[in-house]
Structure formats: structure tokens, C-alpha cells
Amino acid sequence: MISKTCARRTAAALAAALAVSLAPADWCQAAPASPYTAAANQQVYSQLDFSDEREKEFAERGLIEAPKALEIKDAKGRVVWSQAAYSFLQNKAPATANPSLWRNAQNNHVCGLFEVMDGIYQVRGYDMSNITFVRGKTGWIVFDPLMTVECSQAAKALVEKHFGKRPVRAVIYSHSHVDHYGGVRGIVSEKDNVPIIAPEGFEEHAVSENVYAGAAMGRRASYQYGTLLDPGPEGRLSIGIGMGQSVGQISYLSPTVNIKRTGEKLKIDGVEMEFQLTPGTEAPAEMNTWFPQKNALWMAENCTGTLHNLYTLRGAEVRDGNKWSHYLMESLSRYGDKAQVVFQAHNWPHWGNAYIKEYITNTALIYQFIHDQSLLYLNRGMTENEIAHAIHLPPALEKVWYTRQYYGTVPHNAKAVYEKYMGWYDANPVNLNALPPAVSAKKYAEYLGDPQAVLEKARQDFAKGEYQWVAEITNQLVFADPKNQEARNLCADALEQLAYQAESGTWRNVYLSGAKELREGSKFDPSRTPPPSPDIRRKMDSSMMLDDLGIMLDTDKAHDLNFDVNLHLTDTGEKYLLKVRSGILLYQKGEEAKKPDAVWRMPKDGLFTLLSKDKEKQAKLIRQEGDKSLLNRFSDAITVTKAFFNIIEP
Incomplete structure (x- = not known):
């Protein structure tokens, strides 16, 4: 929610604000439509x-x-x-x-x-x-x-x-x-x-x-x-x-x-x-x-x-x-x-x-x-x-x-x-192995020089209605320095005007969501999203669960993890040979290693305990034979992904 202490900005205040630096509190309220946006939307009536x-x-x-x-x-x-x-x-x-x-x-x-x-x-x-x-x-x-x-x-x-x-x-x-x-x-x-x-x-x-x-x-x-x-x-x-x-x-x-x-x-x-x-x-x-x-x-x-x-x-x-x-x-x-x-x-x-x-x-x-x-x-x-x-x-x-x-x-x-x-590659060699956004943004900022000078030019372009360009250049400044609140504010204002002009409801939402997070920071609010559905996860078959384990296995943490495990699912009767090499999970259904490093016996729900990294339930559901250190090492390398990450900033 917008802070109640923020005064609503008028069109005149917005225009004046672009010529000066403002404290963050002055920017926390949504702006009105600029003259360019108002004209663009009025034009729709004739189209x-x-x-x-x-x-x-x-x-x-x-x-x-x-x-x-x-x-x-x-x-x-x-x-x-x-x-x-x-x-x-x-x-x-x-x-x-x-x-x-x-x-x-x-x-x-x-x-x-x-x-x-x-x-x-x-x-x-x-x-x-x-x-x-x-x-x-x-x-x-x-x-x-x-x-x-x-x-x-x-x-x-x-x-x-x-x-x-x-x-x-x-x-x-x-x-x-x-x-x-x-x-x-x-x-x-x-x-x-x-x-x-x-x-x-x-x-x-x-x-x-x-x-x-x-x-x-x-x-x-x-x-x-x-x-x-x-x-x-x-x-x-x-x-x-x-x-x-x-x-x-x-x-x-x-x-x-x-x-x-x-x-x-x-x-x-x-x-x-x-x-x-x-x-x-x-x-x-x-x-x-x-x-x-x-x-x-x-x-x-x-x-x-x-x-x-x-x-x-x-x-x-x-x-x-x-x-x-x-x-x-x-x-x-x-x-x-x-x-x-x-x-x-x-x-x-x-x-x-x-x-x-x-x-x-x-x-x-x-x-x-x-x-x-x-x-x-x-x-x-x-x-x-x-x-x-x-x-x-x-x-x-x-x-x-x-x-x-x-x-x-x-x-x-x-x-x-x-x-x-054609895929992601546009055939331009420069884009074959482009730098990550935060790295390239810092180089752009270094080459462009004084961020204030860049912001001044961006304000001038904003006043001309060039909102897409203003959003692009100010977002470079944000990725170079996420604490640059003036860049965040101006980028937010540009995104907001793009939102107001958008005929697509999803484009409008994307622009406004980016503007909100630039002004207020990226904050997860679980009340705004549906809770996870246990019904859907329970419908994963065993192969799908193993695929998911492979996705969640962080090879950076487990590059030295190498083993063969015979997996027996006691309630479904399924057998799998798990091959982990350099922290990468492969599996073969219906196969077994003659000399496995370990044997894991569990009901299918035991795979959920690995996905959730629940060590207490693992101990109750999983019976081990052979090298008993492997289960802990494997489980420790599983990374439970975060439901929230930054988008509009690094």
C-alpha cells in the first residue's frame, strides 16, 4: 500500500519534480497522466x-x-x-x-x-x-x-x-x-x-x-x-x-x-x-x-x-x-x-x-x-x-x-x-555471450560518467514523452547502483506512463508492478498469492519427483558428489538406479547397480522429504544400506528455491 503520508502529486508537481532532485518520500504516490499520455489515450477514441x-x-x-x-x-x-x-x-x-x-x-x-x-x-x-x-x-x-x-x-x-x-x-x-x-x-x-x-x-x-x-x-x-x-x-x-x-x-x-x-x-x-x-x-x-x-x-x-x-x-x-x-x-x-x-x-x-x-x-x-x-x-x-x-x-x-x-x-x-x-540468439556475435545485466550496467554507468548528468538528460527526454527510453536508461543506473533513489524514481515514473497508455492489462500490470517495487522495494506479501497446493504436488509421479530433485540439486555445492544408489519405493514397487556424477542426477527406471554405494528403501512419500529437506521425516521414512553419509550429503545439496526474487533491480 502507498504510504498515507504521501501527498498526491498533480501534473504540475510532476513536471516541476523532474527539474529537481527530490527525497524518496516525495515520490511514493502514483503520478497522474502526463500530457503525452492523456493525448495518446484520447487518440484511441478516434482509432x-x-x-x-x-x-x-x-x-x-x-x-x-x-x-x-x-x-x-x-x-x-x-x-x-x-x-x-x-x-x-x-x-x-x-x-x-x-x-x-x-x-x-x-x-x-x-x-x-x-x-x-x-x-x-x-x-x-x-x-x-x-x-x-x-x-x-x-x-x-x-x-x-x-x-x-x-x-x-x-x-x-x-x-x-x-x-x-x-x-x-x-x-x-x-x-x-x-x-x-x-x-x-x-x-x-x-x-x-x-x-x-x-x-x-x-x-x-x-x-x-x-x-x-x-x-x-x-x-x-x-x-x-x-x-x-x-x-x-x-x-x-x-x-x-x-x-x-x-x-x-x-x-x-x-x-x-x-x-x-x-x-x-x-x-x-x-x-x-x-x-x-x-x-x-x-x-x-x-x-x-x-x-x-x-x-x-x-x-x-x-x-x-x-x-x-x-x-x-x-x-x-x-x-x-x-x-x-x-x-x-x-x-x-x-x-x-x-x-x-x-x-x-x-x-x-x-x-x-x-x-x-x-x-x-x-x-x-x-x-x-x-x-x-x-x-x-x-x-x-x-x-x-x-x-x-x-x-x-x-x-x-x-x-x-x-x-x-x-x-x-x-x-x-x-x-x-x-x-x-530461431531461439534466443539473434546471430550478432556481440550477443553470443553478453555480460550479466548488473555487470554491463556498471560499465555503462562508468562510461556515461556522472549519474546526475545522465538523469538530467533523462528528465529532458521524459518531458518529451520518451518514456520507453527513459525507463531503459534509468534502469541501467538502478542495476549499476540499486541505492540510486533518483534513478529508481524516474524509472518508476516512466514505467507508470507506459502503464497508463497500455491496452494490454498484463502490460499495465507489469509496468505498474515494476514502478511499485522501484519506489517501495521488493517485498513479498503472501496474502496476495494463492497458497501452495498439496494436491498438485501429490500427483507427481515418481519420475517427475526425481526430475524435480535433479532441478533442485545445486551442482555448485555438489560438484564432488558421485555415487550409485539403488532406490526401492516400497509402496509402489518401483525400482530406480540413481546415478549422481559431479552433482548431476541421472536415473534409470527398473535398473539396479550390482555394487551400489547405497540402497535407499522408502515409500514414495520419502521423495517428498528429500524435496522439502525434512531431515526428521527422512529418518523415519528412509531405510539405508551401505554408505549412510550419502543421503545427508545429497539432501544438503538440495536447494529449496525462494518464492520471491528481484526483477526490476539486481
């Missing part, structure tokens, strides 16, 4: 047709009940999700917000229970994603039970308020991202014994994404989703696919039915469904669902009413824009002539066959364009950064509201295409 309100009409259509002021709390009274915090959106877009993003935020602020069509209902705005209830003969089929238990429970209660209590006959996970399955225990439990249906490969990807790079993704997600920011005209808005992350309890139940091919059909509680697998699009494992009895098409997260990510800013494997486009055209071929409504895991449905065909086609066009045009530029010898600044949507696509850049953007998706085909 887009704000009289076209079809998306708003679709967002409001079918509303059964909207809560007066939605706040969802956990058992301890902590607010884990709030739409009430966005009540300011009833006002006109201020100069501190891109009016296009503001409109998207207003549409995402429309929350409650909606009828998609007779027998299909959605609760929207109760989490980042939507939860869908399809009525069967005796109960519900639930699609994508949100991210956290508290939110799905609240959504279910709202449905029951209007339709009474009906049993859940099946749960369907559309894809392997946590905001589409994490609230499952708010809907069903193991005791309910209902089928849980998912695309093939779902569990592998759902678990691995939250484990292998989970710490880094979680920290970067705090920037992408603005979890450390407060909602407000100068703060967090929507992210294009919702208002952000809920921070309740994440849960998980394994799928019991895996869909293995496109065209596979199921009939549950009288509801006929046909599935279309779309792997490698928005998620590694994903599927759409066709309801032939209703001529309704569930598009998972392949169509979302916004440009999505080929690369997500929190970090993930690059997605394939070419495949994405092709699968959308396959959807159109299979179901396009019959579909009367398309609904999805984020945002609102779209109705009318002609409009649906246009909606799917335009969504396919935008991913195909980014893929193809990026490769065209790539083959001309342009680097990813050059491509990102050169690529622009064709004028007709620029004006389509449901493909605007609220979540993904054309520039960072174009960079993703480059990375997919």
Missing part, C-alpha cells in the same frame, strides 16, 4: 468505434442475478476475490487508463449467473475464468471449476439458489491451466465418485507446469497479474480474460476419463458431447466440446474475446500460432454451419451463426497473421526486437473488438514466433 457495443451486449445478455457487491472470503475471513474493489469502473475512463482496456474492464466487471441458452448456464466474474453448468436429466455437468475452492463454492451456491440442489454428474477440464481446475474440490470430492474428463496428457502438463519452473513462474505471475497492486484508476484493471487471480485454496483431482481423439463422443446424464482435441494451442493439452442437441460450441480457451498469448509473460513454453489457427478452422469445418452459440472459459458467449463464423475466422486470422508475418520478417534478417516494432495488424483486424490486445499483444507474440523457430 476505434466506441459506438459498437455488441461485446457489452453479449457480456450482459442472459443475466439471471448479479451480486450487489461481490467479495468472496476464505474460512479465516480473508478476501480471496473481489469485484467490489472495481466499483470505480462505473465512471468514464480517466486519462490514466487506455479507454479500450477500460471498456474491457467494464465488461469483465459484469458478474453473476447467466443463461447461455436453455440448459447451459455460466457463473462469470467469480474468478479469473468462468464456470459452466450444463443441465442433464438429473444433475449438472460442470466445465472448468475455476481456480480456487472458495470461488467455485460461491459459484455453486449461486446456481443452487436459482435451480435448487442437484448432484454433479461429471466434471470436465478443458485444459491444463490451474484457473480451470484448481477449484474442483469446491464442486466435488473423491467420495462423490463422478467422472472427471480431460484431454489426453492433461495431468502430466498440469502438474509439471506447476513444479519444474513453478517458483519462477509464480514470481513472474505477480507482475503479469498485478497481485501486489490495488485496483484503481491508477492501479490494476482487467487482464483481458478476467480481473486477475483469486488467492484462495487451489485443489486438484485427477481425471478419470481421458479423451484421446477428435470426434470422440460421450453421453452423460442425457447430454451428448463430442470433443475436439487442440493440443499445442493455448495449452499443451486442450479440447473444445460440441453439444449436438443444442448446437452449442464450447471453445475452451481457444477463443476468448481478446488476443491471447503465444507467449505468456509469466513464462511458459511458446505456443504454436500456426496450429492454433488451423484448429480454429477445423472447429469451423466441423461445427460452424450448425453452431448457434459459442461460449468459452473466459469472457462472454457470442450468438448467431453468421457472427460465430466471423468470430472464429477473425480469431484464426490474427494468430495466422502473427505467425506468418513474423516469419516473413525473420527471413528478411530482422531480429525479434525489430520484428516486434515493425509488425502491425491489417487495418480491418485492428478495429475488431474481440481480437484487441487486452491479454496478449502483437509485439510480444511476434517475439514468441521468433523464439519458437
Whole structure:
């Protein structure tokens, strides 16, 4: 939170401040929009047709009940999700917000229970994603039970308020991202014994994404989703696919039915469904669902009413824009002539066959364009950064509201295409082994000379509206000397103006998060993030746990660690040969060394004690034969990664 002792800065005060040095306390409040930012945002009104309100009409259509002021709390009274915090959106877009993003935020602020069509209902705005209830003969089929238990429970209660209590006959996970399955225990439990249906490969990807790079993704997600920011005209808005992350309890139940091919059909509680697998699009494992009895098409997260990510800013494997486009055209071929409504895991449905065909086609066009045009530029010898600044949507696509850049953007998706085909290297030898940022920054500062002279030039460029350059040069000063508060302040102000102009909610969050940490320092606030989910970690298979141990094994600490261990998992019957060489872990399933240095016998939970470095539990669960020093040496070299690290400073 901003200190209450900080006076709100006016535009005049901001301009005056740039000409002088100020104490840190003078800079701890968000600045207003500069004249350049205000003009840039005003220009958006002439670029887009704000009289076209079809998306708003679709967002409001079918509303059964909207809560007066939605706040969802956990058992301890902590607010884990709030739409009430966005009540300011009833006002006109201020100069501190891109009016296009503001409109998207207003549409995402429309929350409650909606009828998609007779027998299909959605609760929207109760989490980042939507939860869908399809009525069967005796109960519900639930699609994508949100991210956290508290939110799905609240959504279910709202449905029951209007339709009474009906049993859940099946749960369907559309894809392997946590905001589409994490609230499952708010809907069903193991005791309910209902089928849980998912695309093939779902569990592998759902678990691995939250484990292998989970710490880094979680920290970067705090920037992408603005979890450390407060909602407000100068703060967090929507992210294009919702208002952000809920921070309740994440849960998980394994799928019991895996869909293995496109065209596979199921009939549950009288509801006929046909599935279309779309792997490698928005998620590694994903599927759409066709309801032939209703001529309704569930598009998972392949169509979302916004440009999505080929690369997500929190970090993930690059997605394939070419495949994405092709699968959308396959959807159109299979179901396009019959579909009367398309609904999805984020945002609102779209109705009318002609409009649906246009909606799917335009969504396919935008991913195909980014893929193809990026490769065209790539083959001309342009680097990813050059491509990102050169690529622009064709004028007709620029004006389509449901493909605007609220979540993904054309520039960072174009960079993703480059990375997919060419990797990180731009072929310039200077960049082959570039210095670490903090090292190069100190050399830049040394060559540039007096930091005050640099700051004076940066202030002059700020006054001209050159915010990107000001952010770049002042961040060099910050990396050279993190205690240079004037550089931190000016960098923060530049990032803030970039945020105010951003149409992408995630870009806005990233800029504002960086500005906040430059002003206040990097501080971890666990109340702003979901707690770890024991359910997901328990679903790691033994090989995945060994992979994770290898990731956590710090070779710098264990370069002299060399041994062979026969690992016996007593409850699963699995056997592994662990080979550690120079502190690097290799393993072979089903193999044993004839003369091992040690034998470790443990239940599978014993591997968790190694991952958590819990020596007391290790002693209880792990039986050793042979060299008993190896277990301690191995465990000591395991490094439990921190959930929080610096981003905007070294």
C-alpha cells in the first residue's frame, strides 16, 4: 500500500519534480497522466468505434442475478476475490487508463449467473475464468471449476439458489491451466465418485507446469497479474480474460476419463458431447466440446474475446500460432454451419451463426497473421526486437473488438514466433555471450560518467514523452547502483506512463508492478498469492519427483558428489538406479547397480522429504544400506528455491 503520508502529486508537481532532485518520500504516490499520455489515450477514441457495443451486449445478455457487491472470503475471513474493489469502473475512463482496456474492464466487471441458452448456464466474474453448468436429466455437468475452492463454492451456491440442489454428474477440464481446475474440490470430492474428463496428457502438463519452473513462474505471475497492486484508476484493471487471480485454496483431482481423439463422443446424464482435441494451442493439452442437441460450441480457451498469448509473460513454453489457427478452422469445418452459440472459459458467449463464423475466422486470422508475418520478417534478417516494432495488424483486424490486445499483444507474440523457430540468439556475435545485466550496467554507468548528468538528460527526454527510453536508461543506473533513489524514481515514473497508455492489462500490470517495487522495494506479501497446493504436488509421479530433485540439486555445492544408489519405493514397487556424477542426477527406471554405494528403501512419500529437506521425516521414512553419509550429503545439496526474487533491480 502507498504510504498515507504521501501527498498526491498533480501534473504540475510532476513536471516541476523532474527539474529537481527530490527525497524518496516525495515520490511514493502514483503520478497522474502526463500530457503525452492523456493525448495518446484520447487518440484511441478516434482509432476505434466506441459506438459498437455488441461485446457489452453479449457480456450482459442472459443475466439471471448479479451480486450487489461481490467479495468472496476464505474460512479465516480473508478476501480471496473481489469485484467490489472495481466499483470505480462505473465512471468514464480517466486519462490514466487506455479507454479500450477500460471498456474491457467494464465488461469483465459484469458478474453473476447467466443463461447461455436453455440448459447451459455460466457463473462469470467469480474468478479469473468462468464456470459452466450444463443441465442433464438429473444433475449438472460442470466445465472448468475455476481456480480456487472458495470461488467455485460461491459459484455453486449461486446456481443452487436459482435451480435448487442437484448432484454433479461429471466434471470436465478443458485444459491444463490451474484457473480451470484448481477449484474442483469446491464442486466435488473423491467420495462423490463422478467422472472427471480431460484431454489426453492433461495431468502430466498440469502438474509439471506447476513444479519444474513453478517458483519462477509464480514470481513472474505477480507482475503479469498485478497481485501486489490495488485496483484503481491508477492501479490494476482487467487482464483481458478476467480481473486477475483469486488467492484462495487451489485443489486438484485427477481425471478419470481421458479423451484421446477428435470426434470422440460421450453421453452423460442425457447430454451428448463430442470433443475436439487442440493440443499445442493455448495449452499443451486442450479440447473444445460440441453439444449436438443444442448446437452449442464450447471453445475452451481457444477463443476468448481478446488476443491471447503465444507467449505468456509469466513464462511458459511458446505456443504454436500456426496450429492454433488451423484448429480454429477445423472447429469451423466441423461445427460452424450448425453452431448457434459459442461460449468459452473466459469472457462472454457470442450468438448467431453468421457472427460465430466471423468470430472464429477473425480469431484464426490474427494468430495466422502473427505467425506468418513474423516469419516473413525473420527471413528478411530482422531480429525479434525489430520484428516486434515493425509488425502491425491489417487495418480491418485492428478495429475488431474481440481480437484487441487486452491479454496478449502483437509485439510480444511476434517475439514468441521468433523464439519458437530461431531461439534466443539473434546471430550478432556481440550477443553470443553478453555480460550479466548488473555487470554491463556498471560499465555503462562508468562510461556515461556522472549519474546526475545522465538523469538530467533523462528528465529532458521524459518531458518529451520518451518514456520507453527513459525507463531503459534509468534502469541501467538502478542495476549499476540499486541505492540510486533518483534513478529508481524516474524509472518508476516512466514505467507508470507506459502503464497508463497500455491496452494490454498484463502490460499495465507489469509496468505498474515494476514502478511499485522501484519506489517501495521488493517485498513479498503472501496474502496476495494463492497458497501452495498439496494436491498438485501429490500427483507427481515418481519420475517427475526425481526430475524435480535433479532441478533442485545445486551442482555448485555438489560438484564432488558421485555415487550409485539403488532406490526401492516400497509402496509402489518401483525400482530406480540413481546415478549422481559431479552433482548431476541421472536415473534409470527398473535398473539396479550390482555394487551400489547405497540402497535407499522408502515409500514414495520419502521423495517428498528429500524435496522439502525434512531431515526428521527422512529418518523415519528412509531405510539405508551401505554408505549412510550419502543421503545427508545429497539432501544438503538440495536447494529449496525462494518464492520471491528481484526483477526490476539486481
